[in-house]
Amino acid sequence: MSDSPNLLHLAVALDGAGWHPAAWREPDARPRELFTPRYWVDQIQQAERGLLDFVTIEDSLRLQSDDPFAPDARTDRVRGRIDATLIAARVAPVTQHIGLVPTVVVNHTEPFHLSKAIATIDYASTGRAGVRVQLDARADTNAHFGRREAPPPLRREDYADINAPELRARLSESFDEAAAYVEVLRRLWDSWEDDAEIRDVATGRFIDRDKLHYIDFESKWFSVKGPSITPRPPQGQPLVTSLGHATVPYQLIARSTDVGFVTPFDATQAAAIVAEIRAEQEAAGRASETIHVFADLVVFLDNTHEEAVNRKARLDELAGGEYTSDALIFVGTASELADLLVEWQAAGIAGYRLRPGAVPHDLAQITDALVPELQRRGAFRTSYEATTLRGLLGLARPVSRYAAIGGRA
Amino acid sequence: MSKPRKQVHLAAHFPGVNNTTVWSDPAGGSHIEFDSFKHFAQTAERGKFDFLFLAEGLRLREQGGKIYDLDVVGRPDTFTVLAAIAAVTEHLGVTGTINSTFNEPYEVARQFASLDWLSDGRAAWNVVTSWDAFTGENFRRGGFLPQEQRYERAKTFLQTAIELWDSWKGDEIVADKETGQFLSTPTAGSFAHKDAQFDIAGQFNVPRSPQGRPVIFQAGDSDEGRDFAAAQADAIFSRHSKFEDGQAFYADVKGRLARFGRTPDQLLILPSATFVLGDTDEDAAEIAREVRLQQVSPATAVAFLEQLWNTDLSGFDPDGPLPSFDPVVTDVEGLISKGRASVRQFAKDPVGLANEWRQIAAAKQLSAREVIVEVTGRQSFIGSAETIATEINRYVQEDASDGFILVPHITPGGLDPFVDQVVPLLQERGVYRTEYEGTTLRDNLGLAPIGAQVTA
Numbered sequence: 001m002s003d004s005p006n007l008l009h010l011a012v013a014l015d016g017a018g019w020h021p022a023a024w025r026e027p028d029a030r031p032r033e034l035f036t037p038r039y040w041v042d043q044i045q046q047a048e049r050g051l052l053d054f055v056t057i058e059d060s061l062r063l064q065s066d067d068p069f070a071p072d073a074r075t076d077r078v079r080g081r082i083d084a085t086l087i088a089a090r091v092a093p094v095t096q097h098i099g100l101v102p103t104v105v106v107n108h109t110e111p112f113h114l115s116k117a118i119a120t121i122d123y124a125s126t127g128r129a130g131v132r133v134q135l136d137a138r139a140d141t142n143a144h145f146g147r148r149e150a151p152p153p154l155r156r157e158d159y160a161d162i163n164a165p166e167l168r169a170r171l172s173e174s175f176d177e178a179a180a181y182v183e184v185l186r187r188l189w190d191s192w193e194d195d196a197e198i199r200d201v202a203t204g205r206f207i208d209r210d211k212l213h214y215i216d217f218e219s220k221w222f223s224v225k226g227p228s229i230t231p232r233p234p235q236g237q238p239l240v241t242s243l244g245h246a247t248v249p250y251q252l253i254a255r256s257t258d259v260g261f262v263t264p265f266d267a268t269q270a271a272a273i274v275a276e277i278r279a280e281q282e283a284a285g286r287a288s289e290t291i292h293v294f295a296d297l298v299v300f301l302d303n304t305h306e307e308a309v310n311r312k313a314r315l316d317e318l319a320g321g322e323y324t325s326d327a328l329i330f331v332g333t334a335s336e337l338a339d340l341l342v343e344w345q346a347a348g349i350a351g352y353r354l355r356p357g358a359v360p361h362d363l364a365q366i367t368d369a370l371v372p373e374l375q376r377r378g379a380f381r382t383s384y385e386a387t388t389l390r391g392l393l394g395l396a397r398p399v400s401r402y403a404a405i406g407g408r409a
Numbered sequence: 410m411s412k413p414r415k416q417v418h419l420a421a422h423f424p425g426v427n428n429t430t431v432w433s434d435p436a437g438g439s440h441i442e443f444d445s446f447k448h449f450a451q452t453a454e455r456g457k458f459d460f461l462f463l464a465e466g467l468r469l470r471e472q473g474g475k476i477y478d479l480d481v482v483g484r485p486d487t488f489t490v491l492a493a494i495a496a497v498t499e500h501l502g503v504t505g506t507i508n509s510t511f512n513e514p515y516e517v518a519r520q521f522a523s524l525d526w527l528s529d530g531r532a533a534w535n536v537v538t539s540w541d542a543f544t545g546e547n548f549r550r551g552g553f554l555p556q557e558q559r560y561e562r563a564k565t566f567l568q569t570a571i572e573l574w575d576s577w578k579g580d581e582i583v584a585d586k587e588t589g590q591f592l593s594t595p596t597a598g599s600f601a602h603k604d605a606q607f608d609i610a611g612q613f614n615v616p617r618s619p620q621g622r623p624v625i626f627q628a629g630d631s632d633e634g635r636d637f638a639a640a641q642a643d644a645i646f647s648r649h650s651k652f653e654d655g656q657a658f659y660a661d662v663k664g665r666l667a668r669f670g671r672t673p674d675q676l677l678i679l680p681s682a683t684f685v686l687g688d689t690d691e692d693a694a695e696i697a698r699e700v701r702l703q704q705v706s707p708a709t710a711v712a713f714l715e716q717l718w719n720t721d722l723s724g725f726d727p728d729g730p731l732p733s734f735d736p737v738v739t740d741v742e743g744l745i746s747k748g749r750a751s752v753r754q755f756a757k758d759p760v761g762l763a764n765e766w767r768q769i770a771a772a773k774q775l776s777a778r779e780v781i782v783e784v785t786g787r788q789s790f791i792g793s794a795e796t797i798a799t800e801i802n803r804y805v806q807e808d809a810s811d812g813f814i815l816v817p818h819i820t821p822g823g824l825d826p827f828v829d830q831v832v833p834l835l836q837e838r839g840v841y842r843t844e845y846e847g848t849t850l851r852d853n854l855g856l857a858p859i860g861a862q863v864t865a
Contacts, residue, residue: 022589024584024586024591025586025589026586027586029586031582031584031586031591032582032584035526035582035615035616035618036526036529037495037496037526037527037528037529041496060614061515061516061519061614062611062612062614063597063598063612063613063614064614071611071612073595073596074592074595075590075591075592075593075594075595076589076590076591077591078591079591079592079597079614080577080581080582080592080597080598080614080615080616081614081615082519082522082523082526082527082615083488083519083520083523083524083615085488085489086488086489086492086520086523086524086527087492087523087527088489089488089489089490089492089493090492090493090495090496090527091496092443092493092496093443093447093493093496093497094496108513108516109516110511110512110548110549110550111549112467112547112548113486113511113512116485116486117486117488117489119485119486120485120486120489120490120493121489121493123441123442123443123485123490124443124489124490124493126443140611140612141611143609143610143611144515144609144610144611145513145515145516145609146513146606146607146608146609192483197482197483199432199433201433203708204433204479204706204707204708204709205478205479205708206432206478206479206480206481206482207476207478207482207483208478209475209476209478212469212476212482221549222548222549223546223549224546224547224548224549225468225546225547226547227469227476229466229467229468229469229483229484230441230483230484230485230486231441231483318589
């Protein structure tokens with residue numbers, strides 16, 4: 001399990017035609033193909049040619065909206081998407097090395113279904129599956145589901161003071177539910193020990209049922225009996241990731257994930273966020289485990305700084321306003337970006353999730369310009385060194401938590 | 410001039426978690442590794458089959474409070490494995506069984522619409538209801554519904570899903586780079602549905618998929634199920650039966666269509682069927698006997714007896730006679746076997762059924778295990794390739810079915826000999842395709858496109 005400390009990790013976050021709202025209008029964009037399998041296969045195979053660790057695929061259980069609290073009725077932006085988990089599954093058999101990490105909204109879905117879905121992608125990719133867990137408490141999303149027990153949605157006015165105790169309590173409640181959801185995923189992945197299938201013809205037994213375990217998970221939100229219907233996946237524990245911008249989501253990263261995505265705007269902030277997550281990790285009793293902190297960046301890359309600035313300005317003009325983001329927006333050359341990545345790496349950032357401003361342009365810049373630049377600096381792999389996603393990230397394959405107990409659970 | 414010959418439809422059911430799947434055979438491979446699904450799907454496509462079919466089971470079966478360990482245990486998630494299969498096939502339909510009890514319409518509708526996009530128009534949904542609180546223990550929405558509400562929920566669930574799929578007409582994506590207009594209307598995907606089961610509204614977020622909606626299957630032979638199929642399904646997945654019973658079922662279901670304003674060509678009847686292929690009919694019969702013994706090991710025979718007698722029979726000798734005492738009578742919830750639909754039949758009149766088995770044992774001088782071999786047999790077609798091709802064609806031409814969903818007993822290679830030997834004979838007779846006719850599953854099933862139905 002080699003994880004050279006000098007090498008940084010790279011992921012790309014795929015969403016529609018790219019993260020800039022006018023990206024779909026670029027001459028090389030393929031906006032009419034966003035819903036076809038070919039479009040996703042092309043992007044992810046391109047990322048794989050760049051030796052990237054993994055791709056994430058955005059998703060939501062509602063139509064996209066520029067308004068964070070309600071539908072926006074816009075017709076000049078990409079609207080509509082297909083299920084990210086199924087995109088990952090569709091791409092798995094036609095890629096060989098790259099990790100596949102779909103986004104899943106956890107507060108409206110069944111952990112039992114999702115656990116076996118991610119396990120199945122892990123089988124179809126022979127060990128390259130992960131998941132990014134996300135919460136969506138918007139009123140318009142709630143209205144798509146019949147859950148009567150859903151808490152009242154968060155509204156714009158609830159965010160008037162980000163540090164208000166009421167808001168923090170509400171967020172803690174939601175994130176506790178997300179942590180419970182991840183706990184169910186993880187227990188179900190472990191609920192079959194690796195050697196449970198025995199095919200013992202003499203006794204007629206296909207499995208050793210003492211190696212299958214009820215998970216008996218109970219919480220105020222849901223209970224799940226188990227075991228999974230799907231045997232333990234190749235990685236044992238597929239990768240769990242989440243994005244956070246504040247203390248409560250950092251706690252989820254620390255408690256539940258293998259990779260946390262954060263959004264610092266400079267190296268000092270990056271160091272502070274990493275320190276906060278490490279402290280939370282220790283508080284959660286996971287100090288000995290590896291949790292990679294990745295920084296999210298939106299990137300607009302060109303051969304010269306000026307070209308990148310001009311392209312970004314042109315896209316902003318098409319969109320009718322300057323593009324803003326929760327993450328730092330980087331505009332420049334691959335070499336300039338490499339400087340930043342290496343600088344933040346020294347602040348404790350293990351890798352980056354790059355959000356290409358426009359696809360295919362910025363994705364190609366990442367794979368064909370940034371990656372070679374980082375390789376020249378000895379900061380990125382020159383070939384895939386492992387066959388699983390956990391392996392690429394230097395994470396060992398854990399034994400089932402139930403195997404450690406032994407015997408009947 | 411005789412009427413034109415019907416075309417046989419064939420589909421392949423990935424071998425499941427029943428004793429009919431012989432895992433103990435040296436040729437038996439993995440039931441979970443993707444290579445098995447790839448091999449099976451590509452064999453079906455080589456045989457020009459319409460689709461691959463997956464069943465569903467959302468809780469591992471138990472007997473006597475313990476996980477049942479004698480059959481294949483473990484299966485993949487349906488949606489994701491079908492999406493992956495779509496990557497390694499070009500024409501084969503991908504049909505998933507998804508229940509309406511432990512899911513929500515918005516989520517299932519977007520998963521099927523996505524699967525239809527990702528397979529370029531090859532998705533199909535076998536709509537089922539889940540029937541037990543036992544399975545509900547794995548789900549946050551948990552619980553279960555009384556029998557009559559389960560069908561009600563299935564109907565309204567499907568209706569709601571159709572409303573979601575139809576919420577996009579298909580022309581909303583303009584994507585005009587010059588003008589900057591992506592959507593033709595801000596109300597794309599708008600829906601509102603309110604009934605006793607669901608009260609949801611908003612915007613569906615998957616644009617209209619290549620088929621408009623997945624092909625709809627209904628499984629089950631009950632009167633209620635037949636009406637449900639006649640009203641809304643494109644195909645019915647039924648149990649295999651004897652030729653005359655098949656004709657009666659076929660006539661009954663097709664006869665119901667007119668009541669719902671539909672024509673007989675709008676619903677295919679595709680029974681499940683198994684096969685045992687040999688070089689000669691005698692050879693096949695001998696293999697069939699061996700397969701039956703593999704399917705009913707001594708331990709499996711005792712397990713079957715326990716299901717009917719509803720009591721622990723550990724230590725029982727399956728090579729001796731049937732138990733002399735009568736079964737323990739209980740309601741469905743009191744059965745020692747959990748998660749298995751077949752035992753509901755046993756629960757109806759266990760003493761009567763035990764007496765039937767005793768009569769068979771007495772008449773044929775059979776041991777307990779031999780009785781189980783006899784009464785649980787589901788081998789539909791046994792014979793040489795010539796015999797099987799003739800028999801399948803007879804069922805189709807004489808309206809006992811429109812084709813079959815074949816379940817081999819070996820994973821993943823059990824379909825290969827059928828494709829290599831029986832398919833060419835059907836093709837020679839001109840009753841089976843030599844090339845796929847269309848690009849979507851609807852095309853290949855001979856069903857009219859959804860759009861044409863709407864405007865007709």
